[in-house]
Amino acid sequence: MLLALSATAIVILVLLWEVCWPSISERIERHKAGRARVADSDTLNGYDPGRERRAEQRARELLRSCVNEEEWGMYRDLGFLRVWGAMADGPQRGSRTNGAPYAYLLYPHKPVVAYLPQTGRLLSEYCVEFPDESRPYGSARLPDSDDVLAKWMALTADERRLITTANMHLPGRQVDPKQIKRDLWRLGQWERARLREAGRSGRVSAS
Amino acid sequence: MAGSMRFLRMKPGHGEILVAAGDVDVPEEERELIEAFRRQLDEGLWAAVPTTGSGGRRQAQMVRHFDEIPRDADRVIFFPRAAGGS
Numbered sequence: 104m105l106l107a108l109s110a111t112a113i114v115i116l117v118l119l120w121e122v123c124w125p126s127i128s129e130r131i132e133r134h135k136a137g138r139a140r141v142a143d144s145d146t147l148n149g150y151d152p153g154r155e156r157r158a159e160q161r162a163r164e165l166l167r168s169c170v171n172e173e174e175w176g177m178y179r180d181l182g183f184l185r186v187w188g189a190m191a192d193g194p195q196r197g198s199r200t201n202g203a204p205y206a207y208l209l210y211p212h213k214p215v216v217a218y219l220p221q222t223g224r225l226l227s228e229y230c231v232e233f234p235d236e237s238r239p240y241g242s243a244r245l246p247d248s249d250d251v252l253a254k255w256m257a258l259t260a261d262e263r264r265l266i267t268t269a270n271m272h273l274p275g276r277q278v279d280p281k282q283i284k285r286d287l288w289r290l291g292q293w294e295r296a297r298l299r300e301a302g303r304s305g306r307v308s309a310s
Numbered sequence: 311m312a313g314s315m316r317f318l319r320m321k322p323g324h325g326e327i328l329v330a331a332g333d334v335d336v337p338e339e340e341r342e343l344i345e346a347f348r349r350q351l352d353e354g355l356w357a358a359v360p361t362t363g364s365g366g367r368r369q370a371q372m373v374r375h376f377d378e379i380p381r382d383a384d385r386v387i388f389f390p391r392a393a394g395g396s
Contacts, residue, residue: 151323154323154324155323157325158321158322158323158324158325159325160325161324161325161326162320162325162326164325165318165320165325165326165387168360169360169368169370169387170368171366171367171368174368214395230394230395230396231392231393231394231395232392232393232394232395233320233389233390233391233392233393234390234393235320235321235322235390236354236390237353238322239321239322239323239324240322240323240324241323242322242323243322243390244322245320245321245322245389245390246320246322246323246325249320249325249326249389252320252387252389253320253389253390253392255370256358256360256370256372256387256389257356257358257370257372257392259368259369259370260358260369260370260371260372261372264372265392268392268393268394269392269394269395270394270395270396
């Protein structure tokens with residue numbers, strides 16, 4: 104009886120092996136080919152994740168040294184910067200603001216988004232890039248924080264020039280309005296927490 | 311009194327690199343800085359000086375000529391010029 108069961112089990116295993124082995128083998132080969140392709144394309148493009156990480160670290164330090172402590176905290180905690188607009192009637196070519204204060208959100212490698220902080224109304228997207236055509240490592244793309252710093256410098260130094268250089272689009276073309284609404288909510292929370300913290304420190308230092 | 315000034319350039323895959331450094335009060339070093347400044351602009355880069363405005367507000371000042379760089383600036387940052395994106 105035991106012998107018969109063992110023989111049956113062996114037969115079943117052999118049959119299963121025959122049926123499954125081709126698909127298992129194909130999957131293994133596909134996996135190996137995929138890994139080789141990723142490695143090849145990385146080598147061809149000169150992409151080195153370690154170098155990119157170090158580049159981003161340097162870029163973050165440079166950004167930190169240029170913006171104020173609040174802006175740095177905003178970027179560190181939320182991943183974007185807010186810059187207040189300075190043109191009297193709002194961003195050129197964009198929606199008019201009738202004198203209401205407006206601001207921009209600066210994301211890495213995404214369009215600059217203009218909005219009205221009082222109402223949260225989105226005004227427009229300004230698509231702008233800073234391509235380095237010398238492509239030292241095969242890519243014209245600056246590290247994320249350098250891209251944000253380039254936008255910040257261009258906006259704070261010469262807002263009109265940057266806005267006229269950029270391609271203007273209606274909100275929502277590239278940056279999801281829902282994401283912006285969430286980010287504005289997060290920014291509000293972040294600012295409130297900062298104010299509370301400042302209040303607590305003020306009380307502590309006064310006592 | 312002015313002093314040492316550094317020229318930094320943003321680079322893809324690297325972060326910033328030091329392009330030149332020198333003391334603007336030393337004529338020979340100032341000349342080298344001027345040449346380095348021209349080279350970067352000839353390569354199509356923009357140049358900005360991070361500054362602190364009234365009330366401690368941080369901002370940047372774009373410079374198109376060496377003379378426009380504040381004498382007391384400690385660094386000038388060169389970055390690729392802006393282009394309209396898609």
